[in-house]
Amino acid sequence: MFKSQKNRLGVLLAGILLFTAALTANAQKKKDVGLQLYSLRELLPKDVKGTLQKVAQAGYTQVELYGFNIKNQFWGLKPIEIKKILEEYQLKPISGHFNMTPYFEDGNTAELKAAIDAAKILGLKYVTIPWIEPNRRNSAEDYKTIAKRLNYAGQLCKNAGLKLAYHNHDFEFIKYGNETGWDILLKNTDKKLVNFELDIYWVIRSGLQPSDLFKANPGRYVMWHIKDMDKADHTLNAEVGSGTIDYKAIFKQAKLSGMKYFFVEHESNYKPDMIGSITQSCNYIKEQILK
Numbered sequence: 301m302f303k304s305q306k307n308r309l310g311v312l313l314a315g316i317l318l319f320t321a322a323l324t325a326n327a328q329k330k331k332d333v334g335l336q337l338y339s340l341r342e343l344l345p346k347d348v349k350g351t352l353q354k355v356a357q358a359g360y361t362q363v364e365l366y367g368f369n370i371k372n373q374f375w376g377l378k379p380i381e382i383k384k385i386l387e388e389y390q391l392k393p394i395s396g397h398f399n400m401t402p403y404f405e406d407g408n409t410a411e412l413k414a415a416i417d418a419a420k421i422l423g424l425k426y427v428t429i430p431w432i433e434p435n436r437r438n439s440a441e442d443y444k445t446i447a448k449r450l451n452y453a454g455q456l457c458k459n460a461g462l463k464l465a466y467h468n469h470d471f472e473f474i475k476y477g478n479e480t481g482w483d484i485l486l487k488n489t490d491k492k493l494v495n496f497e498l499d500i501y502w503v504i505r506s507g508l509q510p511s512d513l514f515k516a517n518p519g520r521y522v523m524w525h526i527k528d529m530d531k532a533d534h535t536l537n538a539e540v541g542s543g544t545i546d547y548k549a550i551f552k553q554a555k556l557s558g559m560k561y562f563f564v565e566h567e568s569n570y571k572p573d574m575i576g577s578i579t580q581s582c583n584y585i586k587e588q589i590l591k
């Protein structure tokens with residue numbers, strides 16, 4: 301009898317420990333805040349290691365890379381060297397913005413394949429397309445061509461154990477007949493191959509609401525870029541929580557969106573400075589949104 305009770309007690313304690321560990325893991329995951337490193341584009345090329353250390357000190361645990369090219373890699377460092385620095389400061393690389401201009405110009409896959417190789421070394425989850433040159437996005441047919449190439453790139457990423465994503469600005473929301481470029485991309489890309497990273501600021505600056513996009517295509521927006529909009533000048537960014545965008549309300553729709561990761565990004569208007577700005581945004585998110 302005593303032995304049976306002891307066994308039951310052991311099972312109960314083990315269950316409690318597992319439950320506590322799960323809660324702790326969830327709490328840690330909930331507190332993860334990502335940074336798009338383009339926010340620090342003036343600092344990184346001068347001092348990669350010192351800048352990444354400051355990113356960790358500012359409270360970030362995840363990052364999205366930028367700046368890769370075949371010749372210079374990442375600011376003169378190879379992917380494996382970047383990976384070691386990120387590991388040293390416990391920064392998890394989730395995604396990377398990779399320049400694919402040659403691929404979208406004429407289908408040349410050299411940059412695309414190099415990006416996939418770099419992403420695999422870094423342990424990224426997503427290879428993200430950050431930009432389409434103006435001469436390749438002037439009609440509905442242009443966007444159909446973009447969608448076709450996204451599908452092919454998505455298949456290459458899938459073959460390599462990665463995922464592909466596309467990041468928006470404002471030009472995707474220009475209408476061509478009854479559809480925007482964004483509508484065309486969503487309609488003509490394979491959900492299993494192409495994900496989307498929604499830049500909330502650019503959506504709102506285009507006169508749209510993120511909630512409408514989430515409802516129209518639930519689950520497709522696996523990543524977000526978040527930056528606030530300056531109250532006086534909407535063409536400028538502001539630290540998250542200090543501008544006009546209600547991120548508390550938007551984050552409540554994360555499940556509908558399909559959002560798995562988000563990244564703070566500052567493109568302009570740093571107050572008081574780059575590190576100070578990203579620190580302020582991170583603090584607000586942790587204290588007011590992820591509480």
